[in-house]
Amino acid sequence: MSSDTQPVPLAANQPRQFYRGGAAIAALRNDVGAGGGPEDWVASTTTRFGKDEAGLSRLPDGRWLRDAVAADPVTWLGAEHAAEFGGDTALLVKLLDAGQRLPVHCHPSNAFAEQHFGCRHGKTEGWIVVGTTGPEPTVYIGFREDVPADVVARWVAEQDPAMLDALNPVAVSPGDTVFVPAGVPHAIGEGVFIVELQQPTDFSITLEWDGFLADAEAGHLGLGYDKALDCVERRAQSVDDLVLRTRAETGPSVPLLGTRADPFFRADRLHVSGTAAMEPSFGVLVVLEGAGTVGPVAVHRGSTLVVPHAAGEVVVTGDVVAVRCRPPLVSSLGS
Known part of the structure; x- marks a missing residue:
């Protein structure tokens, strides 16, 4: 039978990133000599921002998965999904191994992405922690208190460490999950290994670029920070609303x-x-x-x-x- 009607095994797909990591991905895949980097984009029909092919997954027969799905969306996605999304999987899955703390950043909502990029999808995320190393594996999710727009703008302009300090720190272990709505500032700490689900875009507004990106111009998706910061969710977030602890649950x-x-x-x-x-x-x-x-x-x-x-x-x-x-x-x- 065609591979389009059976489960298909996939090789690693690790587009280049700006931060360190990848050992946990190599260990999971039993490929300890691999140096593929900190992200593995699994079954990806999404490219890196501004790229034509980087990020896309290939099927074993050499086709891009993106092209196979677009050619026969009902077979791949089902009639109900195809009626709503066409040949768009509406999903990107990654393995992400943070070999260092990631910068504070956030992602646009659907409405912001439609307005500024002509794209249906923003970038809401979900993190499933599958491994940790180090003494205090931590993620940082949402502001602890409401933050005025001018304060966020000043933090970004001055690259003030107060940005990170203003976020909710959450100690995590395997089995914990985090829902990250679009706009909510966040960072993943060193030693946290996740399966990440997200909307299928590569839109990131990097608020904390110093020490991570080449310069500020790389952090705002070409919008300029005056406009890009409009996507930041400045209201306080409750950790209890965003984090679930599922390790003890072992049902089918x-x-x-x-x-x-x-x-x-x-x-x-x-x-x-x-x-x-x-x-x-x-x-x-x-x-x-x-x-x-x-x-x-x-x-x-x-x-x-x-x-x-x-x-x-x-x-x-x-x-x-x-x-x-x-x-x-x-x-x-x-x-």
Whole structure:
């Protein structure tokens, strides 16, 4: 049968980044000699900002996944998704291994992206922590208190460390998940390894560029900071609203991000011992532990796969723990 109707294993896809990391990705994939960098874009139909091909995933037969999906969206994505999004998967999945603390940054909303980039998608994110190293693995998410616009502008202009200090620090361990709405400033600390789901864009407003980017011009997507800072969510954020602790949950399918994420993406952790079936859906699988099969495809720790909707009800066998990532729930859009 065509690969377009069966799960497809994928090789690593690590476009160049400005920050250090990647050892955890290499260890997960059992490729300890790899030097591919801190991000692996899994089943990506998204390019890096301003690039033509960097970031795109290839199928084993040499086609870009983007082109295969665009040529037959119903087979890959299902009729309901294709009616809403056409040949757009509406999903980007990454493995991200922070070998250093990332800068404080944020991402545009759908409305901001439409206005300034002519793009339907902004960049809401969800982080699933799958590994940590170091004594205090931490992420930073949202301002602790409301911050006036002129204060944010001054922090950015002066590259003031108060930006980081103003964020909620959250200690994390494997099994924790973080929902990151568009606009909310954030940073990922050194030693945090995540499976990241996001809307399929590469739009980042880098608020803390000094020491990370070549200069300020690289941080505002060509908009200038006067305009770019309009996308920053300056209202205080509650950690309890954004963070879930799921490590102790070991059911066959553990929802990881809650219904708030449904208009953007969905994620579950699968715990298979024996046999389990996944309902038909386009999806991306990242195998965290064990070995077995996904449909006809043998998998093991570190395997990554893309599953077309047309694969139908896919049976998973063996002893496997995996993260299953899916696109937005179409019925949740506009709700």
